[in-house]
Structures are given as C-alpha cells and as structure tokens.
Amino acid sequence: MIAVVGSNNVDLVLTVDHFTEPGETQRCISYNRFPGGKGANQAVACKKLGASVYFLTCVGNDGNGDFSYKTLLDAGLEKGLVRVELPNGFAMIEVTREGKNRIIIFPGANASMNVELVQKHLDELLNADILLLQNEIPFDVNLEIARKFKQKGKFVIFDPAPASNIDGEIFKYVDIITPNEAEAQQITGKQGESAAEILLEMGCSNVLLKLGEKGCLFVGHLGRYKLDAFKVKAVDTTAAGDIFNAAFAVWYEKTEDVYDSLRFASAAAAISVTRLGAQSSIPSFEEVIRFLKEQSVKG
Structure with a gap:
C-alpha cells in the first residue's frame, strides 16, 4: 500500500495565448475547473495506476470542497478524507498554447492539517510500505509523518513543492527527494546536476531531479541514472510532476528497481502532458504499459 498525506485543491485553469504581463489584460481562450492539489493528484494517480492507497487530506466546506470530495470518492479514495469548516484549497492556473503553466495557490482547508490529525490516522497510514509527501500542507506535519515512517523502516518520497519553509531536518527521514529544476535551485542556489550534488551533501539519501522535457536525473545511494523524456506534443503540463512521482512509487513498490521505475514514471508523465x-490527465496502468511497448518498437 502507498500512503499519501497532503493537499487537495480545485484547479481553475485559464488557457491563454501567453503568460499575462504586469498591467496587461487579456481574454482567456478557455476556462475549466478540474480537481487537483499535489496530494490528491498523487493519490488519484497511484490508485488509477493500480496501487492500494490511503490518502489523508483536509477537504473544505464550500462548493469547491464538495466538488473535491465527490471526485476523491469517485476515484475510490474514501479513507482519510477529513471535512473541515474552511473553504477548500484552490489553484489559479494559466496555461499557454505551448502547454506551459504558471500557478497561484490558495491553501484553504489544506492549512488545517496538523500533527494531531496525523496521530489519529497513524496506525492506518503505517500499513503502507511507501509514503508520498508534498509541501502544500504545514511543514511540521511532513516532518512528523516522515519521522514516524522512517522509524518503522518505511520508504519515504518527498516532493519539495512549493520549495519554501523547508527545514533540512526532514532530509534524514527521506529516501528520495524529487524537486524540479526551479525547486532544486531555490533550495540550493545551484542548477542541474550541481543542485543534485548539493542536496546529497545536505543529507538527502537520493535525489530525483525532474527536468521536464529534458527527462530526469537520479543520483544517490540507490544508483545514478539519466533518462531522456519521451517525445510527445504537450498540451498541458499541469500535474505532470505529481503523476511522475506517483507512477515511480507504484512501480517501485512492485519491483524495487529504480531504473524501471523511472522509465514507467516518464511514460506516465509523457501521456499526461498530452491531455x-x-x-483528468492521469493515464491508466494499461495505457502506460501500452505506451512503453510502442516506444520499444519505435526504438
């Protein structure tokens, strides 16, 4: 089983010609409302890719909360959904014609996640072999649950997004940290491979650096791997990193093979950016396997 402790949001997506400049007003090409949030994205992706999942999250009491709650129930994630008396979290997302995105988050109910709530659900969470964390909930919660999982010899994957208010103490409880390029630079002040090496020096056991269309870099105790991204036509990159993390965790739980897990994750993320x-962009397990077979034939 995979445990996910984290956020759920409603994504308000504005498709635009280009990112809006300061002082500029532009008409959006289209508007959509989607369920999102890094925690929910990863939990739903793990479930859709075939894993058993326990998702602990705080859901708001407004219309967005009702929308998110129903979506999570429909995805088969009925355990760990805690309703609170706050508006639900949401994200305002600009997506350009090229598929690039820019995101502003309102935490809402996600900010009410606390250590006491985690303690109430701890026995059920610890039934999992792998823990997925992100940084859209209060950091002390991430630190506490990572510590608890590590004490039990469990495997912890931490996505430091957004890359703010991060206490380096968490690194010793994390098996893999998974920043993208911007997040790695924000934490270390360096870019690319140099950032990954500094994260190792800061106490991280393994670093999975997500490089978007350039692929990914993995360095650490579990090996060193560099994979190119699969070539696809991107429509929307929203949640691609979340789907990558989830897919990696799903395959790693099955195989404990880092390279194969990176390849499976890269395929899942590649499919997602075409939607x-x-x-709504998360592929099924069967779709990822079929995609990988097609790529092998092309190769």
Missing part, C-alpha cells in the same frame, strides 16, 4: 487538467 488537459491534473487528475
């Missing part, structure tokens, strides 16, 4: 939305 609009966050959770």
Whole structure:
C-alpha cells in the first residue's frame, strides 16, 4: 500500500495565448475547473495506476470542497478524507498554447492539517510500505509523518513543492527527494546536476531531479541514472510532476528497481502532458504499459 498525506485543491485553469504581463489584460481562450492539489493528484494517480492507497487530506466546506470530495470518492479514495469548516484549497492556473503553466495557490482547508490529525490516522497510514509527501500542507506535519515512517523502516518520497519553509531536518527521514529544476535551485542556489550534488551533501539519501522535457536525473545511494523524456506534443503540463512521482512509487513498490521505475514514471508523465487538467490527465496502468511497448518498437 502507498500512503499519501497532503493537499487537495480545485484547479481553475485559464488557457491563454501567453503568460499575462504586469498591467496587461487579456481574454482567456478557455476556462475549466478540474480537481487537483499535489496530494490528491498523487493519490488519484497511484490508485488509477493500480496501487492500494490511503490518502489523508483536509477537504473544505464550500462548493469547491464538495466538488473535491465527490471526485476523491469517485476515484475510490474514501479513507482519510477529513471535512473541515474552511473553504477548500484552490489553484489559479494559466496555461499557454505551448502547454506551459504558471500557478497561484490558495491553501484553504489544506492549512488545517496538523500533527494531531496525523496521530489519529497513524496506525492506518503505517500499513503502507511507501509514503508520498508534498509541501502544500504545514511543514511540521511532513516532518512528523516522515519521522514516524522512517522509524518503522518505511520508504519515504518527498516532493519539495512549493520549495519554501523547508527545514533540512526532514532530509534524514527521506529516501528520495524529487524537486524540479526551479525547486532544486531555490533550495540550493545551484542548477542541474550541481543542485543534485548539493542536496546529497545536505543529507538527502537520493535525489530525483525532474527536468521536464529534458527527462530526469537520479543520483544517490540507490544508483545514478539519466533518462531522456519521451517525445510527445504537450498540451498541458499541469500535474505532470505529481503523476511522475506517483507512477515511480507504484512501480517501485512492485519491483524495487529504480531504473524501471523511472522509465514507467516518464511514460506516465509523457501521456499526461498530452491531455488537459491534473487528475483528468492521469493515464491508466494499461495505457502506460501500452505506451512503453510502442516506444520499444519505435526504438
């Protein structure tokens, strides 16, 4: 089983010709509302890719909360959904014609996640072999649950997004940290491979650096791998990193093979960017396997 402790949001997606400049007003090409949030994206992706999942999250009491709650139930994630008396979290997302995105987050109910709530669900969470964390909930919660999982010898994957208010103490409880390029630079002040090496020096056991269309770099105790991204026509990159993390965790739980897990994750992320939305872009397990077979034939 995979445990996910994290956020759920509603994504308000504006498709635009280009990122809006300061002082500029532009008409959006289209508007859509999708279920999102890094925690929910990863939990739904793990479930859709065939894993058993326990997702602990705080859901708001407004219309967005009702929308998110129903979506999570429909995805088969009925365990761990806690309703709170706050508006639900949401994200305002600009997506350009080229598929690039820019995101502003309102935490809402996600900010009410606390250590006491985690303690109430701890026994059920610890039934999992792998823990997925992100940084859209209060950091002390991430630190506590990572510590608890590591004490039990479990495997912890931490996505430091957004890359703010991160206490380096968490690194010793994390098996793999998974920043993208911007997040790695924000944490270390360096770019690319140099950033990954500094994260190792800071106490991270393994670093999975997500490089978008350039692929990914993995360095650490579990090996060193560099994979190119699969070539696809991107429509919307929203949640591609979340789907990558989830797919990696799903395959790693099955195989404990880092390279194969990176390849499976790269395929899942590649499929997702050809579709609009966050959770709506998640492929099924069968789609990822078929995609990989097609790529092998092409190769």
